[in-house]
Amino acid sequence: MTRKLRFGMIGGGRGAFIGAVHRIAAQMDGQAELVAGAFSSDPARSAASGEDLFLDPFRAYGSYVEMAAAEAKKPGGQRLDFVVIVTPNHQHFPPAKLFLEAGFNVVCDKPVTFDLKEALALRKIIAKSKKVFVLTHNYTGNVMVKQARDLVREGKLGAIRKVVVEYPQGWLSTALEKTDQKQAAWRTDPKRSGAAGCIGDIGTHAENLARYITGLEIDSLCADLTTFVKGRQLDDDGNILVRFKGGAKGILHASQISVGEENNLNIRIYGEKAGLEWRQEHPNQLVVKYPDRPTEIWGRGHGYLTSATAKAATRIPAGHPEGYLEAFGNIYREAFRAIRAEVSGKAQPKDLDFPTIADGVEGMAFIETTVKSSKAGARWMKLPKP
Numbered sequence: 001m002t003r004k005l006r007f008g009m010i011g012g013g014r015g016a017f018i019g020a021v022h023r024i025a026a027q028m029d030g031q032a033e034l035v036a037g038a039f040s041s042d043p044a045r046s047a048a049s050g051e052d053l054f055l056d057p058f059r060a061y062g063s064y065v066e067m068a069a070a071e072a073k074k075p076g077g078q079r080l081d082f083v084v085i086v087t088p089n090h091q092h093f094p095p096a097k098l099f100l101e102a103g104f105n106v107v108c109d110k111p112v113t114f115d116l117k118e119a120l121a122l123r124k125i126i127a128k129s130k131k132v133f134v135l136t137h138n139y140t141g142n143v144m145v146k147q148a149r150d151l152v153r154e155g156k157l158g159a160i161r162k163v164v165v166e167y168p169q170g171w172l173s174t175a176l177e178k179t180d181q182k183q184a185a186w187r188t189d190p191k192r193s194g195a196a197g198c199i200g201d202i203g204t205h206a207e208n209l210a211r212y213i214t215g216l217e218i219d220s221l222c223a224d225l226t227t228f229v230k231g232r233q234l235d236d237d238g239n240i241l242v243r244f245k246g247g248a249k250g251i252l253h254a255s256q257i258s259v260g261e262e263n264n265l266n267i268r269i270y271g272e273k274a275g276l277e278w279r280q281e282h283p284n285q286l287v288v289k290y291p292d293r294p295t296e297i298w299g300r301g302h303g304y305l306t307s308a309t310a311k312a313a314t315r316i317p318a319g320h321p322e323g324y325l326e327a328f329g330n331i332y333r334e335a336f337r338a339i340r341a342e343v344s345g346k347a348q349p350k351d352l353d354f355p356t357i358a359d360g361v362e363g364m365a366f367i368e369t370t371v372k373s374s375k376a377g378a379r380w381m382k383l384p385k386p
Helices: 018-027 043-052 064-072 093-101 116-129 143-153 182-187 198-214 308-313 324-344 357-375
Strands: 005-011 032-038 082-086 105-108 133-135 160-168 218-226 237-244 249-255 266-271 275-279 285-289 296-299
Touching (some): 005 018, 032 043, 032 064, 064 093, 082 093, 093 116, 105 324, 116 357, 133 357, 143 198, 143 266, 143 285, 143 324, 198 218, 198 249, 198 266, 198 357, 218 357
Parallel strands (some): 005 032, 105 133
Antiparallel strands (some): 218 237, 275 285
16 A cells, blocks of 8 residues: 555544644654544534645545445545544543444443443444454554564563552542543543543553553452542542452552642552563663662663663653653554554564553453442452353
């Protein structure tokens, strides 16, 4: 294929945060261009967002249903290659189902759906459609996260004994949802967010990061969720004990009322031979710890990195910081390999490295089990493997 991929966006219009992030990431490498969108449930707002983005006004649609019908009729030289879904959680499944069944590839923000039932239904739809489905757990796109994963795979840490993963934020330490803050309003609304608040929003990132680096699957968990802000309907803090298959133990903490914290996702992994630590707010460094020699600080972009995947994900020389947007861009760059193959009718590459519906189902099972455990008085519960 010698042209850019064409994509449309569902959600992400004026006032949205994550839509702009997706547009930057998708267009970072010059491989794709935004040509259409249903940017809001308000047709006038969608049209205005289309103007902001210099789109053909006839392709700034009033609804995603209208968009799917119109785009499916376009000839091959104009038709979308994929759509990006950046709506609140309750509006992930309906457009994903509609566009997959209409023959479009789909990129979707996390968590994958409103609940586990929808995630399982979506898995069937994806399998039947044979289209590419990408879930944007973007932190797995970080260079040093990939290096950490490969150190574990290479056996440098030995058998994993303990995993500590934390994701504290402080932005919801007050009732921000009672103001005009759009992002707070839907995240704290069970009709739009789902069964969980903080755990669904950022706890799933922590769970996914731990599984991506270690390769370990959760066997069972014991969760204590709390709603600290008076009048809030969903959890804003969560503390979870985890038992992994194979015997490793873990602690997962996610919070949005940790005053003073910004976006402090971090993970520590301890094996028989060594340990490691990575922090999202300092993404270019990986700390590797040993029992019998000095601690090492590995830097992104250096020739001594052992991971071919990490080297391939590195965009600029050492000393020039790479972070959130570049990691997001790496997810899209990998997704484009799959989407180009699908559009061209070729076999999928065997070394693709992006989150899929399998990660989405795992994430929804994690959310639902966490909520059930907490409601049962922090009782240990098995994580289902549907």
